[in-house]
Amino acid sequence: MFKSGFVTVVLVMLSGCGSESTSVPTAPVSGKVTLNGKPLQGAIVSFGRPDFVGTGKTTADGSYSLATGAAIGENKIWIKKFVAPEGFNNNPEEGMDQGQLEAMAIDAPTGSKPIDLGEQIPADYSDPVKTILIMVVGEGGTDSANFDITTTK
Numbered sequence: 001m002f003k004s005g006f007v008t009v010v011l012v013m014l015s016g017c018g019s020e021s022t023s024v025p026t027a028p029v030s031g032k033v034t035l036n037g038k039p040l041q042g043a044i045v046s047f048g049r050p051d052f053v054g055t056g057k058t059t060a061d062g063s064y065s066l067a068t069g070a071a072i073g074e075n076k077i078w079i080k081k082f083v084a085p086e087g088f089n090n091n092p093e094e095g096m097d098q099g100q101l102e103a104m105a106i107d108a109p110t111g112s113k114p115i116d117l118g119e120q121i122p123a124d125y126s127d128p129v130k131t132i133l134i135m136v137v138g139e140g141g142t143d144s145a146n147f148d149i150t151t152t153k
Contacts, residue, residue, distance in 0.1 A: 024051055025071070025072045026052070026071055027070060027072050027139055027140060028066070028069045028143075029047060029054065029142055029143075030056070030063065030065035031045075031063070031064065031142070031143065031145035031146045032061070032064070032147075033062045033147045033148075033149065034147070034149065035081075035121070035150075036150055036151060038062075039058070039060065039063075040081060041061075041062065043058045043079050043080060043081040043121070044057055044080045044081075045066070045077070045147075046077065046078050046080075046128070047066060047070035047071070047076075048078075049073070049074065049075055051071065052070075054067065054068045054069050054071070055067065055068075069141060070137045070141070072138065073136060073137065074135075074136050075134070075135055075136075076131050076133065077135055077147070078125065078128045078133065079125050079133075079147060079149065080119060080126045081121050081126075082119060082120070083120050120151075121149060122149075122151050133147065
């Protein structure tokens with residue numbers, strides 16, 4: 001099972017601070033993501049474990065391919081779809097970028113009003129710690145890593 005330090009490792013890897021080369025064996029992974037039965041365009045799909053994270057972005061038909069593949073073995077999967085809240089300016093020079101908004105939510109005092117991060121996918125699928133999506137990737141990879149997310153949001 002994954003430890004609490006997993007989030008820190010994921011954040012470091014996603015920020016680009018990690019090494020470009022890896023000794024983790026990977027395999028190609030692709031598939032399709034739907035939200036309430038319809039293709040989900042513009043979502044970021046991540047397969048990860050503490051030592052490796054592979055990501056891809058969905059196209060108009062919901063299909064994706066992980067640019068670096070996924071680590072062979074058990075992976076947690078999380079899918080994020082950001083839609084800017086009203087008034088959000090994704091320009092760090094003139095406003096706040098998505099990373100700053102997420103940091104505010106993490107640092108918000110307990111009991112304070114929740115910050116709208118613009119995340120369209122429920123935490124059961126979008127949060128790297130809370131996700132219920134797990135897949136074992138074999139040495140040959142897969143082209144059918146499909147996910148049908150249902151939400152009432």
